[in-house]
Amino acid sequence: xxxxxxxxxxxxxxxxxxxxxxxxxxxxxxxxxxxxxxxxxxxxxxxxxxxxxxxxxxxxxxxxxxxxxxxxxxxxxxxxxxxxxxxxxxxxxxxxxxxxxxxxxxxxxxxxxxxxxxxxxxxxxxxxxxxxxxxxxxxxxxxxxxxxxxxxxxxxxxxxxxxxxxxxxxxxxxxxxxxxxxxxxxxxxxxxxxxxxxxxxxxxxxxxxxxxxxxxxxxxxxxxxxxxxxxxxxxxxxxxxxxxxxxxxxxxxxxxxxxxxxxxxxxxxxxxxxxxxxxxxxxxxxxxxxxxxxxxxxxxxxxxxxxxxxxxxxxxxxxxxxxxxxxxxxxxxxxxxxxxxxxxxxxxxxxxxxxxxxxxxxxxxxxxxxxxxxxxxxxxxxxxxxxxxxxxxxxxxxxxxxxxxxxxxxxxxxxxxxxxx
Amino acid sequence: xxxxxxxxxxxxxxxxxxxxxxxxxxxxxxxxxxxxxxxxxxxxxxxxxxxxxxxxxxxxxxxxxxxxxxxxxxxxxxxxxxxxxxxxxxxxxxxxxxxxxxxxxxxxxxxxxxxxxxxxxxxxxxxxxxxxxxxxxxxxxxxxxxxxxxxxxxxxxxxxxxxxxxxxxxxxxxxxxxxxxxxxxxxxxxxxxxxxxxxxxxxxxxxxxxxxxxxxxxxxxxxxxxxxxxxxxxxxxxxxxxxxxxxxxxxxxxxxxxxxxxxxxxxxxxxxxxxxxxxxxxxxxxxxxxxxxxxxxxxxxxxxxxxxxxxxxxxxxxxxxxxxxxxxxxxxxxxxxxxxxxxxxxxxxxxxxxxxxxxxxxxxxxxxxxxxxxxxxxxxxxxxxxxxxxxxxxxxxxxxxxxxxxxxxxxxxxxxxxxxxxxxxxx
Numbered sequence: 055x056x057x058x059x060x061x062x063x064x065x066x067x068x069x070x071x072x073x074x075x076x077x078x079x080x081x082x083x084x085x086x087x088x089x090x091x092x093x094x095x096x097x098x099x100x101x102x103x104x105x106x107x108x109x110x111x112x113x114x115x116x117x118x119x120x121x122x123x124x125x126x127x128x129x130x131x132x133x134x135x136x137x138x139x140x141x142x143x144x145x146x147x148x149x150x151x152x153x154x155x156x157x158x159x160x161x162x163x164x165x166x167x168x169x170x171x172x173x174x175x176x177x178x179x180x181x182x183x184x185x186x187x188x189x190x191x192x193x194x195x196x197x198x199x200x201x202x203x204x205x206x207x208x209x210x211x212x213x214x215x216x217x218x219x220x221x222x223x224x225x226x227x228x229x230x231x232x233x234x235x236x237x238x239x240x241x242x243x244x245x246x247x248x249x250x251x252x253x254x255x256x257x258x259x260x261x262x263x264x265x266x267x268x269x270x271x272x273x274x275x276x277x278x279x280x281x282x283x284x285x286x287x288x289x290x291x292x293x294x295x296x297x298x299x300x301x302x303x304x305x306x307x308x309x310x311x312x313x314x315x316x317x318x319x320x321x322x323x324x325x326x327x328x329x330x331x332x333x334x335x336x337x338x339x340x341x342x343x344x345x346x347x348x349x350x351x352x353x354x355x356x357x358x359x360x361x362x363x364x365x366x367x368x369x370x371x372x373x374x375x376x377x378x379x380x381x382x383x384x385x386x387x388x389x390x391x392x393x394x395x396x397x398x399x400x401x402x403x404x405x406x407x408x409x410x411x412x413x414x415x416x417x418x419x420x421x422x423x424x425x426x427x428x429x430x431x432x433x434x435x436x437x438x439x440x441x442x443x444x445x446x447x448x449x450x451x452x453x454x455x456x457x458x459x460x461x462x463x464x465x466x467x468x469x470x471x472x473x474x475x
Numbered sequence: 476x477x478x479x480x481x482x483x484x485x486x487x488x489x490x491x492x493x494x495x496x497x498x499x500x501x502x503x504x505x506x507x508x509x510x511x512x513x514x515x516x517x518x519x520x521x522x523x524x525x526x527x528x529x530x531x532x533x534x535x536x537x538x539x540x541x542x543x544x545x546x547x548x549x550x551x552x553x554x555x556x557x558x559x560x561x562x563x564x565x566x567x568x569x570x571x572x573x574x575x576x577x578x579x580x581x582x583x584x585x586x587x588x589x590x591x592x593x594x595x596x597x598x599x600x601x602x603x604x605x606x607x608x609x610x611x612x613x614x615x616x617x618x619x620x621x622x623x624x625x626x627x628x629x630x631x632x633x634x635x636x637x638x639x640x641x642x643x644x645x646x647x648x649x650x651x652x653x654x655x656x657x658x659x660x661x662x663x664x665x666x667x668x669x670x671x672x673x674x675x676x677x678x679x680x681x682x683x684x685x686x687x688x689x690x691x692x693x694x695x696x697x698x699x700x701x702x703x704x705x706x707x708x709x710x711x712x713x714x715x716x717x718x719x720x721x722x723x724x725x726x727x728x729x730x731x732x733x734x735x736x737x738x739x740x741x742x743x744x745x746x747x748x749x750x751x752x753x754x755x756x757x758x759x760x761x762x763x764x765x766x767x768x769x770x771x772x773x774x775x776x777x778x779x780x781x782x783x784x785x786x787x788x789x790x791x792x793x794x795x796x797x798x799x800x801x802x803x804x805x806x807x808x809x810x811x812x813x814x815x816x817x818x819x820x821x822x823x824x825x826x827x828x829x830x831x832x833x834x835x836x837x838x839x840x841x842x843x844x845x846x847x848x849x850x851x852x853x854x855x856x857x858x859x860x861x862x863x864x865x866x867x868x869x870x871x872x873x874x875x876x877x878x879x880x881x882x883x884x885x886x887x888x889x890x891x892x893x894x895x896x897x898x899x900x901x902x
Contacts (some may be wrong), residue, residue, distance in 0.1 A: 062575070063499075084497040086842040131776070137767030138828060140835020142843075159842040160835070188779030195733035196782055196800050199627050199899075301730045303621035340540030348536060349607075354615055355524075355553075375622065405541060409548030412571045416500045419848070474730060 059439045064418065066439060067261045071269050073276045074249025076432050079261045080424060080439075086159045088257025089421035090166055090264075092173050093153035095252075095433045096245035098223040099365060103280035105244040110280070112241060113232040115190070115225020118147040120238050122186050123178055124154065132172035141165045149219050149364055153429065157421070162259050163267055170253075170271035176242040178235035191227050201302045201471045205373065208296040209308040212467030215292040216285030219364055244280030248272050252432040256421035284366045287315070290464035299474045306471045308373035309383050311390070311460035315366045322363055322434035324444045327410070329361025331448060332456045333370045335398045335406050336389055342402075343389045352382050370460060379470050387466060394461035397454040407445065414441050477845055479855075479866060480687040484679070484700035487707035491855045492690050493682040493848070499572050501583055501683030502848040504554075505590045505699055506565030507675035508710050508860060511557060511644045517616060517651025518667035521659055523553035523564045524612040526668075528605070529598035530589075542589065547571045547579060549586055551593065558860035559712030559747075559791035560644040563678075564671070566590050567852065572684055583685060584693050591697030595672075603665040613659040620653045624729075627897060631735035632787075632798050635895040638725055639739040643713060645792050674708050678859045682848040710860045714793035716744035718892035725893065728900040735897040736809055738797040743888025746793030747861040750888075753873035754881035755795075758889075759788040760833035761882065762820050763797055767832050769816040774799065780809045791857055795889065806896055820886035823879070830879055837874045841867045 057066045067079040098118065102111045125132045125145070136143040141158035154173050158165050197203045207222045214220050224230075253268055255261075291312050313329070316322055337343045338359050347353045357374035376382050398406075417423045417438075427438040459465070478494040509519060533539045543549050549570035556563040570586050573579045598605055624630050633648075640646035650656075679699060681690045694700045718741050745755040756764075763770035763786025774784040784799035801809045819825075844850045844867055858864055 082497070082846075084495070085846045087839075087846045133766040134772075137765060137832040137836065140832065140839045142836065142839060143766065157839070157843060159839045185779055189775060189782055192733065192780075192782035192800060192802070195802075196628060199731045199733055201625055302625045304618060306625075340536075340544050342537055345536035345540060349611065351611055351614060354618065375618070405544035408576075409544040412547030412549070412576070415547075415571050415575055416569065419498045419500050421846070 057437070059442070061442055062415070062418065062439060064439060066437065069265050071248065071265070071272065073272055073274060074247070075268060075272050076252040077265055077268055078252070078254045078428055078432060078437070079259060079264065080256045080428070082257050082421065085257050085421070087157050087421065088162050088255065088259050089155065089157040089425055090169060090253065090255045091153050091155035091425045091429060092169055092253045093151050093251060093429045094245050095150070095250050096152050096241070097148050097150040098221065099149050099218045099284065100245065100280070100282050101218050101221070102283040103244055104283070105240065105280040106278070110240055112237055113225060114221040114229035115223070116233055116237055116241055117152050118224045119186065119190060119230055119233050120241055121145050121147045121152050122190060123183065123238060124173055124176070126177055126182055127172055127175055128177050132168055135168045136165060139165050147223055149223065151429065151433070153426070155425070163263060166264060166267050167271055170268060174246065174272055176239055178238045180235060183233065183235055183238070187230055190224060190230055194224050194227055197222065197224060201300050201306045204298055204300060205306050205308045205469050205471045208298055208469030208471070209310045209371065209467060212293045212296040212469050213291050213310050213312050213369055214367065215288055217367060218284060219367065243277060247276045247279050249276040250279045252429050254425040254428045254432070256425050282365065287366055291467040294464070294467060296467065296469045297472055299472050302471055302473050304375055304377050304473060305379050306373070306375050307379035307382070308371055308469045309386060310467050311370040312465045312467070313368040313370065313456070313459055315368060316363065321436060321444065323431050323436045323438065323440060324447065325368065326361060326363055327441060327444055328448050328452055328456060329368065329370055331406060331410050332453045333359040333361050333372065334410060335402060335453060336393065337372055337386055338406065340409065343385065347382060347385060352376055352378055352385070379468060383466070383468050390457055390461050394454065394457040397450055400450060403450045403453065407448070411442070411445055481864060482687065482691055484691060484694055485702045486704045487675070488677040488679065488700050488702055489859065490679040490681070490691055490694055491859065492687040493851050493855070494684070494687055495682065496684050497846070498683065498848050499575055500569050500848065501572055501681065502852050503568045503586060503590060504565065504678070504680040504852055504856070505594055506554065506563050506678050506856070507671055508678055509562045509564070509671060509675050509708055511560045511562045511649065512647030514655070515667050515670070516647060517655035518659060518664055519562060519564055519671060520555045520650045521612050521616050521656065521664060522668055522671065523555060523566065524615060525604055525608050525664060526593050526597050527551070527553045527566070528608040528612070530592040531596045531598055532592060534598040546582055546585060547576055551589065555649050557649040558857055559710070561710040561712065561860040562649060563856060563860065566593055569849070574684070583683065587693040588697060591699045595698040604661040606661050609659065609661040609664055613656055616650065616656045617653050620650050620656060627729060627731045627733070627735050628800065631737045631895065631897045632796055634897070635737040635739050635796060635893060638895060639893040642719070643715070645712070673705070676707050676710060677702070678856060680852050680855060682851055710862060712792060712861065714744055714746045714749060715741055717741050717890055722891040723893045726896045726898055728898045730901045731897070731899045732901050733800045734803045734806060734899040736799050736801050736806060737895045738810070738813060738891065739893040739895070740795040740889050741892050742788070742793045742795055743885070743890070744793060745885060745888065747790045747857065748863050750793070751881060751885060752790050753870065754877050754885040755788055755790070756837055757833050757874065757877045758820060758882045758885035759786050759795060760837055761825055761829050762786045762816060762886070765833070765836045767829070769819060770797065770813065773816055774809060774812050778812060780805050780812065784813065791861060803899055810894055814891070817886065817889065821883065823883045825879060825882060830882065834874060834877070838871050841871045841874065
């Protein structure tokens, strides 16, 4: 199916294969590079699930471990196969997805075949799992030394009491020691079903040919997807403040406002856009509060805002470095209360909307960013390019209602990485 | 498809335009090129941050922020960069292309005028920079200098550069030192500002749909292009082909979990403007520039010594670094393995598939850069700072022609200068 987005001057091709694999192609005229991403709706939060009548409670870090191990096939490592074509392959695991991608300027179809083959062909042995523990152990060590990451992990521990989003994506050296080939096979079976996955291509490719290759190199039958368990939900945060100490020159912090999960029929994309707009109105880098905190040297240019939607949860996140994170928190909470009560100034609302629209438009210049956004949208049954139309449906009242939820008691948590004494 | 034009707009003022209909955004840069280091280093690093606080017309962050939002979220960021032994300070901006929003006609021109105002018409009090902005940004700079150590993965290579090039301008930090920063006052800063405007080479950049003449016209309308004839800084970088003496080894302890091992090499003179950079990029890619490189395959995959081990050719200065994160106990093993892989390259132990795969990877990378306006900005600034105008397309052609013999020669010309180990004291 072909869909035109005339305001954005884009045309998108989409198709769903018989096995359920969703494919989406955004042509980029004049681009040298083509980017393809094959992702599964399976991230670090999906550690507990039931599949084929059996319950699995897997060790922390299993989705990420699986990502590392997928590159290895019986006939060698997929990285080396990509190397022969000059493509740049990589992969990532987030809280909500695992994705494998490459970019190339030549031999796209050959690369696509390599991608599909290795992602759909699990090959795990005691020996190769053992070897990977060493590499991932080093990666975990690196993350342990990264203050921004530690603040991120701390924030989710503060916001949630039982939700698996509390656990660091890569797990710990102790948890990955319990991962076995059997665990990895079980996760692959439960979540690497074509109907739980999406393929997004951006650049210059032959869409029909790409679909043909995808049909040929993905499984004909799609096993049932595992049923996930996220624990019991609470409206309020788990801890108001989470603190840890590291070698940092001044405190780094993330402040989160716990929002309600998506309603059954709510658009995930619209919620994300609304959240992003709200958090920018609150304290985005062109907002009045940002200017005031910056002038008091309570925040710096590294200060950033975000809004995240996860299964059975959502949160606004703000943070950076500060000599006094508690003072930032107090000021931000006060502004949330004011905005919940008075609503956002209409002039501020409309200029921020313009700015956020401009930022999203620019995503379409970056195939990697676009493709990642599109995958997330596809998993929610949407298309990222609908952002322009959805934007028109967002009103000042929507934003005010969101602030009202953030302003309720015990909805914020502050994660701070303090300098070591 | 991409047309690159370079035009002199005034004395020491150059405009580079990449004209392409590919993107929905335009990228612009206005920057001053000055010598790296020296007593004004911290003042110069502080300058763009103070200028970014307000103009005579838009005197504070609120006014600036409102204007940027109205320009569909145009971004203007202060930049402080090191290109070889040249310091680059100024502003980088990206905004949507005028064609993509109603009422956005003239948007590029407005961004150009804003860049010019930030640079030439700052918010002043009593004829100098505003004391509040100066002290605020002075303290922010001191914080930023201290914060460089927060992430060991980026700090270790910086520290290696400082130590290895201590006797060269390149060893000077772009941000200056905390001591220098502590002495910043609004008067000193304003004097340094006037001096920088006098002395700098000005590099302007635009990537987008507008024709080069139209862009030149936009800039010529502003003080950015108006300068009288006078001597100005001509960017240059001294390249040492060999280390000054024997290889040095420095171990420092930091309270981090994972040790960081960084090795610094001299390239035998290969750099942007000399030696055989095309062959050197090939060698660097085979050695440690991709997931099929010798370092990745051996140090990471075969010996599981690290999560990352990669080589980087810093062509602007003619040096190469290998960076990795390891357990303390693996220091000697990892160092020896990294050097063993270099020896393999020197001895010509490079297979045809390794050579061709590196060639393809490099060609892919150069081509992919043509799709990224921010990467193009960075690329052309690097060329300007090196005083060369080699297009990415030329780099592709040169890469296609590199032989195994040239790669081996590049490896053989490589000499270890320093081993730096940041020992994890928290292990």
